[in-house]
Amino acid sequence: MRTTAAGLRTLWAFSRPHTIIGTALAVCALYVLATHAAQRQDPALWLVVLVASLAVNVYVVGLNQLTDVEIDRISKPYLPLAAGTLRRGGAVAIVAVSGGVALLLAGLQGRYLFTAIAIIAAIGTGYSVPPMRLKRFPLLAAACIIAARAVVANLGVYLAYSAALTGRAELPAYVLLMVGFMAGFAAVIALMKDIPDVDGDRRHQISTLVLTIGPRRTLRLCQAILSLGYAAVIAAGLAGVPDVDSVVLVAAHAAALAVLWLTGIRVDGADTDAVRRYYMLIWKLFYVEFVVFPLAVLLA
Numbered sequence: 380m381r382t383t384a385a386g387l388r389t390l391w392a393f394s395r396p397h398t399i400i401g402t403a404l405a406v407c408a409l410y411v412l413a414t415h416a417a418q419r420q421d422p423a424l425w426l427v428v429l430v431a432s433l434a435v436n437v438y439v440v441g442l443n444q445l446t447d448v449e450i451d452r453i454s455k456p457y458l459p460l461a462a463g464t465l466r467r468g469g470a471v472a473i474v475a476v477s478g479g480v481a482l483l484l485a486g487l488q489g490r491y492l493f494t495a496i497a498i499i500a501a502i503g504t505g506y507s508v509p510p511m512r513l514k515r516f517p518l519l520a521a522a523c524i525i526a527a528r529a530v531v532a533n534l535g536v537y538l539a540y541s542a543a544l545t546g547r548a549e550l551p552a553y554v555l556l557m558v559g560f561m562a563g564f565a566a567v568i569a570l571m572k573d574i575p576d577v578d579g580d581r582r583h584q585i586s587t588l589v590l591t592i593g594p595r596r597t598l599r600l601c602q603a604i605l606s607l608g609y610a611a612v613i614a615a616g617l618a619g620v621p622d623v624d625s626v627v628l629v630a631a632h633a634a635a636l637a638v639l640w641l642t643g644i645r646v647d648g649a650d651t652d653a654v655r656r657y658y659m660l661i662w663k664l665f666y667v668e669f670v671v672f673p674l675a676v677l678l679a
Contacts, residue, residue: 385464393459393473395440397662401528401669402436403429406536408669409554412676413540416551424543427488428536434481435496439503439527441474443514446507454575491542495535502527517588521569529565533558553623556615557672563608564665567601571658574598575651594648598657602643605661609636627675635664 410425444451444460451461459465478500485496505511506523513519534550542548573587574594589597609632616628638660646657 389459389464390473392457393441393444393465393470394437397659398436398440399433401662401665402432402532404666404669405533406432408673409533409537410540411673412551412554413537413544415673415676416549417541417544419544421544424488424540427484428492428539431481431484431488431492431496432532432536434477434484435499435503438474438478438481438500439506441470441477442503443507445470445474446509446512489539489542491535491548492539495531495539498531498535499527502531517591520587521566524569525562525565528568529561530558533561552621553672553676556612556620557668560608560612561665561668563604564661564668567604567661568658568665570597570604571601571654571661574648574654575658594654596648598643598646598648598654601661602639605639605664606636609633609639622676622679624675624678627671627678631667631671631675635667639664 406425406429410428414420444458445467448460448467451458455461460467460470481496481500482493485493502523506513506520513523533554537550537554538548541550570588573589574597588600592600612632613629613636616623616625616632619625620628642660643657646653648654
């Protein structure tokens, strides 16, 4: 029993829980939006999309850990491979099975989901695996994360739902607004994740924006990007977005913007522990979006 529990904890840590939670919330939020627009439900469709999305998430983050063991021993020694609680052979098996399951389920569901999952897997492979290893280049690394997590995943999942529920794939204005805003969030996540990892990246010659402009400037840049994103959504809400409750949209994003600055104004970019805590707060604000947008649409 203890062995099973320990194995599950290791698998959970290997899957990078904050990314799993974000993926699950996105799949659920997009399902709510799509079923609201179609005025019909299909739980089996939701389940297939959820499992395929979680599986490709595990494939991408697991592959990254397989190629970053030495870096993680410096920057993230608590991860299973770096800590030695998961053997390389076991990690390879998890990654291979996850990738296979994701592609199989997506292929069975339809072309929109399969295309999205295949692109995400390809981006994740190019991001981590030599000779491409795009994570070596700051702009390409950020572009990979933005494209995979914010654009391809969200658009692909919504189009898959829309096509399956209505027979035609459509993208309402509020979905495009959400995807655009999430692109800004993904950019911040891509930049901020490197601040606590600066020592490992420096030793292994992984070029990041943090190494170029420093952790403090990187942190302020991230806050500025998110602030502009929140301001843009607030402005869109005030201008009026079709089929969206503007009061919910504006109030929620104004509150989130206040939280962003009230908690972050005193964070020192050179303080690794403080940045890591702030980074997890950014993820929580990211999660909130998958509640706010569906709520604003349902209440319209």
